[in-house]
Amino acid sequence: MLVKTFGCAVQGVNAILITVEVNIVTGVDYFLVGLPDSAVKESHLRIESAIKNFGYHMPRMKIVVNMAPADIRKEGSSYDLTIAIGILAAAEQIPASFLSEYLIMGELSLDGSLKPIKGALPIAIEAQKKGFKGFILPIQNAKEAAIVSELAIFGMQNILEVIQFFKGEYHGQATQVTAENLMQEPTEKFDFDFSDVKGQENIKRALEIAAAGGHNVILIGPPGSGKTMLAKRLPSILPPLSRSEALETTKIHSVAGKLTNNNSLMMIRPFRSPHHTISDVALVGGGGNPQPGEISLSHNGVLFLDELPEFKRSVLEVMRQPLEERKVNIARSRHSVEYPASFMLVASMNPCPCGFYNHPEKQCTCPPGIVQRYLSKVSGPLLDRIDIHIEVSPISFNELSDQRKGELSSQVRSRVIQTRQIQSERYKNINNIHCNAQINTKLLREFCKIDKDGLSILKMAMERLGLSARAYDRILKVARTIADLANDTHIETKHLLEAIHYRSLDKDVY
Numbered sequence: 157m158l159v160k161t162f163g164c165a166v167q168g169v170n171a172i173l174i175t176v177e178v179n180i181v182t183g184v185d186y187f188l189v190g191l192p193d194s195a196v197k198e199s200h201l202r203i204e205s206a207i208k209n210f211g212y213h214m215p216r217m218k219i220v221v222n223m224a225p226a227d228i229r230k231e232g233s234s235y236d237l238t239i240a241i242g243i244l245a246a247a248e249q250i251p252a253s254f255l256s257e258y259l260i261m262g263e264l265s266l267d268g269s270l271k272p273i274k275g276a277l278p279i280a281i282e283a284q285k286k287g288f289k290g291f292i293l294p295i296q297n298a299k300e301a302a303i304v305s306e307l308a309i310f311g312m313q314n315i316l317e318v319i320q321f322f323k324g325e326y327h328g329q330a331t332q333v334t335a336e337n338l339m340q341e342p343t344e345k346f347d348f349d350f351s352d353v354k355g356q357e358n359i360k361r362a363l364e365i366a367a368a369g370g371h372n373v374i375l376i377g378p379p380g381s382g383k384t385m386l387a388k389r390l391p392s393i394l395p396p397l398s399r400s401e402a403l404e405t406t407k408i409h410s411v412a413g414k415l416t417n418n419n420s421l422m423m424i425r426p427f428r429s430p431h432h433t434i435s436d437v438a439l440v441g442g443g444g445n446p447q448p449g450e451i452s453l454s455h456n457g458v459l460f461l462d463e464l465p466e467f468k469r470s471v472l473e474v475m476r477q478p479l480e481e482r483k484v485n486i487a488r489s490r491h492s493v494e495y496p497a498s499f500m501l502v503a504s505m506n507p508c509p510c511g512f513y514n515h516p517e518k519q520c521t522c523p524p525g526i527v528q529r530y531l532s533k534v535s536g537p538l539l540d541r542i543d544i545h546i547e548v549s550p551i552s553f554n555e556l557s558d559q560r561k562g563e564l565s566s567q568v569r570s571r572v573i574q575t576r577q578i579q580s581e582r583y584k585n586i587n588n589i590h591c592n593a594q595i596n597t598k599l600l601r602e603f604c605k606i607d608k609d610g611l612s613i614l615k616m617a618m619e620r621l622g623l624s625a626r627a628y629d630r631i632l633k634v635a636r637t638i639a640d641l642a643n644d645t646h647i648e649t650k651h652l653l654e655a656i657h658y659r660s661l662d663k664d665v666y
Contacts, residue, residue, distance in 0.1 A: 159246040162259045163238035164282055165228055166275035168446070168493035169407045171282035175224045176235065178242035183218030188239075190223030193231045199264075202233070203240040206268040210316045215247040228491075231445050234273040237262035237292075240315060241322070250322050257289040262312070269314045270294035274413040277406055280304040290330070292318055299420035300410060302333035303403070333420050346392040350565040352385075355555035359386055362546045362658060364568050367393045368575040369637030370591035371630075372479065372501040372541065374464070377548030378518070379511040383504035386548075387460050390502060391427045392565035394458070395573045401456045401590075404496060408455055412448050426457035432466040436474045446486045446493050451478050454499035464505040465533035472538055475501070479541045482594065498594065501542065505534070515550070543593065543630045544658040575640045592637045597629065604632040610652050617656045631655045 158179045164171040186200050204214045221239055223230050238260045245252040261279060263271040273279075276297035281304055283291045290308035291301055298311025308330040312318050320326040350360060359375070363386060366373045375383040397405065406422045409415050415422075430439065430450045441449030451459055461467060478484050482498040507513040508527040513520040520527070539545070576591060582603065583589040595603065606614070618628060635647045635655035644651070 161242040164279040171278040177222040178246040180246045205266040206264040233263040236264040259283040272296035276301045277410040298331040302331040348389040351562045355551040370593035371543035375504040381548045393568045428454045429460040452495040461503045464503040
């Protein structure tokens with residue numbers, strides 16, 4: 157008997173429908189075709205053990221399993237349940253009447269219980285597009301998949317419940333999750349708050365501007381000046397994710413298997429802080445079976461690179477294209493995948509190997525030429541793509557011992573949210589543009605116009621600091637954000653001067 161069941165393969169952040177055809181005829185042996193990897197080939201051993209535990213048996217006949225389309229490689233153990241149900245239906249141990257209405261995915265344990273899978277959300281989205289009535293999967297992934305409306309999601313604990321479902325003996329209910337209700341849940345619970353930071357008001361101001369416009373930031377200063385402390389508090393002033401951003405972010409983390417069990421929708425912007433020993437593939441993504449890297453896991457959030465010069469040069473240079481295009485393309489011989497990578501880069505570094513170059517009180521112990529060599533580890537093209545450069549100075553004892561509480565993150569966040577709303581309204585008719593940092597050169601001319609005084613100031617700054625054309629664009633974008641924070645319609649001279657101040661490190665580095 158020939159039976160068809162349906163699953164999905166995940167490529168990038170999207171899913172592709174896979175048809176599992178099972179045919180049982182007279183003969184012996186088990187054949188699995190359709191470009192399966194080792195994990196899929198081993199599925200028959202898990203299937204046989206799992207169904208035996210519940211009183212069912214593997215047919216002692218010739219079993220041919222074809223996974224179509226045959227030119228797409230099938231990877232992982234998520235097809236165990238799809239194949240198992242197909243075999244039981246083809247052997248007429250369960251009815252095959254409703255198999256075509258449901259998409260089935262899940263990894264089987266030897267005792268028949270179901271283990272969670274990767275990519276449940278993009279698979280559910282594909283199932284809805286293809287018109288399936290429901291999606292049967294492990295219970296750990298049920299809430300994640302249930303974000304997709306108009307699709308019945310049945311989370312199962314073991315294969316017996318799936319068998320009972322197709323025999324009409326299952327009495328469980330479909331998992332219900334309403335995205336709108338999740339969006340209304342409070343998302344302001346953070347472990348770190350700006351009120352904990354003593355002094356550093358100018359740095360807080362720069363980070364507020366960065367959060368308001370989605371700009372990249374680099375903090376440079378001696379050890380102990382508070383660079384890491386400030387960077388870790390940046391998520392507490394970022395605006396909450398919109399529904400579309402939350403879905404995008406959840407899809408990426410679902411594909412990477414980073415969602416916690418029973419988690420449905422990511423509501424807090426991601427903050428990723430990889431160690432400086434990370435490889436370029438781990439940062440950007442890729443591998444034999446392409447997976448999203450740290451920059452894609454930071455999508456709609458923050459990627460924090462502490463001690464930037466300690467990262468390998470090759471690792472830093474691969475970020476240049478994603479910073480510009482806000483996406484990553486990974487090409488393989490048979491296919492290519494694209495991962496979104498619209499993230500805020502926040503980097504920190506010491507001014508020299510010993511950390512005390514230009515320190516007001518301590519003496520730098522680095523030999524001549526070492527400082528320049530250390531700073532040159534971060535290339536000019538990469539620095540050009542960072543909008544805001546901030547020099548962080550060590551705080552005095554009086555500031556450190558001051559008992560007065562600083563401004564709360566929630567207060568700063570309210571201003572950031574208001575500024576982002578201004579930008580959302582400005583770019584509402586433009587696809588994939590949500591904040592000032594994302595605008596291109598054409599939009600820059602339209603929304604970042606300056607008067608003659610502003611042009612003369614910008615010309616003088618470019619000549620004195622030796623700024624590039626890209627730095628010119630970045631200054632205008634930051635000035636636009638500063639004007640939005642002040643609720644000013646036009647970019648004024650004071651906004652430009654403050655934006656130029658945040659490029660002052662260009663002269664020091666070159």
